[in-house]
Amino acid sequence: xxxxxxxxxxxxxxxxxxxxxxxxxxxxxxxxxxxxxxxxxxxxxxxxxxxxxxxxxxxxxxxxxxxxxxxxxxxxxxxxxxxxxxxxxxxxxxxxxxxxxxxxxxxxxxxxxxxxxxxxxxxxxxxxxxxxxxxxxxxxxxxxxxxxxxxxxxxxxxxxxxxxxxxxxxxxxxxxxxxxxxxxxxxxxxxxxxxxxxxxxxxxxxxxxxxxxxxxxxxxxxxxxxxxxxxxxxxxxxxxxxxxxxxxxxxxxxxxxxxxxxxxxxxxxxxxxxxxxxxxxxxxxxxxxxxxxxxxxxxxxxxxxxxxxxxxxxxxxxxxxxxxx
Ligand code: DGY
Numbered sequence: 001x002x003x004x005x006x007x008x009x010x011x012x013x014x015x016x017x018x019x020x021x022x023x024x025x026x027x028x029x030x031x032x033x034x035x036x037x038x039x040x041x042x043x044x045x046x047x048x049x050x051x052x053x054x055x056x057x058x059x060x061x062x063x064x065x066x067x068x069x070x071x072x073x074x075x076x077x078x079x080x081x082x083x084x085x086x087x088x089x090x091x092x093x094x095x096x097x098x099x100x101x102x103x104x105x106x107x108x109x110x111x112x113x114x115x116x117x118x119x120x121x122x123x124x125x126x127x128x129x130x131x132x133x134x135x136x137x138x139x140x141x142x143x144x145x146x147x148x149x150x151x152x153x154x155x156x157x158x159x160x161x162x163x164x165x166x167x168x169x170x171x172x173x174x175x176x177x178x179x180x181x182x183x184x185x186x187x188x189x190x191x192x193x194x195x196x197x198x199x200x201x202x203x204x205x206x207x208x209x210x211x212x213x214x215x216x217x218x219x220x221x222x223x224x225x226x227x228x229x230x231x232x233x234x235x236x237x238x239x240x241x242x243x244x245x246x247x248x249x250x251x252x253x254x255x256x257x258x259x260x261x262x263x264x265x266x267x268x269x270x271x272x273x274x275x276x277x278x279x280x281x282x283x284x285x286x287x288x289x290x291x292x293x294x295x296x297x298x299x300x301x302x303x304x305x306x307x308x309x310x311x312x313x314x315x316x317x318x319x320x321x322x323x324x325x
Contacts, residue, residue, distance in 0.1 A: 001068075001309045007051035009073055011289075013298025014128045020306045022047075039063045047305050049073060053266075056080040061088055069308020071301045074288075075099060077318050078210040078237060087318040092180050093304030093314040096208065097155060098296030103261075103287035104159030109233045110259025111164075113281040114231050116140035117257075120278040141229065141256070143168040147202025150174040151194075152208025152236065153183055160205055161187050173200055198225040199298060203233060210237035218242060223249035231257045231279075235287050238264035247273050261287050 003017055005026040017024050027033055027041070031140055032053055042048050042064040050056060051073030061084045070085065071093040083094050112213050117140055124131065129139070148164045151159040153174035164170040165187050166222070172189040174180065175197040183189040197204065204226065208214050218232070218241035232255055234241055243264050257279030263272075266285055274280045288294060304314045315322060 001049070002045040003047040003049055003305050003309070004045040005049040005051070006038065006054055006295060007073070009051055009301070010047070010298040011294045011303035012295050015225075016299065016302040017305055020309075022305070022309065026246050042067060044159065046095070047071065047309055049301050049305055051301075054079065056085070058084045058094075060092065061085055066088070068311075069093065069305055069314065071308065071314075072273075072318075073297055073301045073305035076209060076237065080318070086322045088323060091304075091308050091322045092316050092318040093150075093308070093316050095297040095300040096316060098300060099293040100155040100289035102233055102290040103292035106164060106261050106287045107156075107160045107207075107233050107259075107285065108163045108167075110233050110281050110283065111143070111205070111231060112233070114233075114257040114259045114279055115143055117278045119281040120276075133290045141231075142217050143170065143203070145169055145171070146231045147171045147173060147200055149197045149204040150189075150190075151197060151204065151206050151280055152176065153180045153189060154207060156235070157205070157207035158183050158187070159191060160207065164203070170203070173197060195225060197226070198222060202227060203231045205233040206236045206240055208236055208240070210239050215241050216240070216242055218246070220245040220248065223254045226255050228253055229256045231255070231259065233259045235261040238262040238266055243272070243274070247277075248287035250274075250277055263287055272315050 002023040005024060008026055008028055014024055038054050039060060042089045047069045048067055055068060056079055058081050061081060065088045068089050069091050073095060075094050075096045077094050080092055082092060117138060121138060148161060148170040149276055150161060153176050161172045172187050173192045174189050175192055223245060246258060250258060259281045261283045262285055265298050274282055300316055304316055307314050
């Protein structure tokens, strides 16, 4: 059996698949595969391990309906037409849990960096503008006792909340479809409506999946309902926020600051005004970029491939209906 891997991923996962008797080939060029290249490679293989920004859409799935498993090297599966994969009886796997702590660390890092204008001031030093000590300049805001609002309180959001409660005794409110009883018990998190989340959060951190419902949700209207001194953090998906509206909200003082690990588009254009705003910190989608998380993702992605090719249920399955037809 043969598996195609669309990026160079940590060797631990490649070795597991080889040890399971699979023939593994990998895309090693430092550019995205074109859709045609992806289809051509998949046609020669039985399984796909997809890392990066390949669209696993309806067209791809119909051309590669022979695939026995699609294993994503990510927790997010917004690039996959899951309903179509299910119809075609292709199990789709993802890599939850192992990246939750690493991603929450980045959300926390961005919150802190924004609150003290850290990225902007670092850039000032690089351009020889250390500046004259002015007690009224470069002022940030303190986070002690602030209210953290989480949109999408799952595993990553809970890790972010733990950090904020532990470090700053922040009060946690969240907006989810369902109650997160564990977080309510452990962190005294309180479920609120979306509008209450906007109105009460001093730091509003997004940890929800990108879906038709969440796409573009943070727009002019939404920023307009947030507190003027609030910090907006997005480590989930860039398409959840409207970037032009975010620039306007920051310029007009509708909100105070923003920290983004995800942008729309990625990569962000180097001329984007967000990159030069004092109260903004931007990172190049590094949420899961620790050795531990990336190794963990490689192990889970490999386990999903091996199980799929052995005709067994995937240990981390996205389309749970796939075996019920
Ligand atoms: C994920 O796992 O979804 C990360 O955001 C990487 O895409």
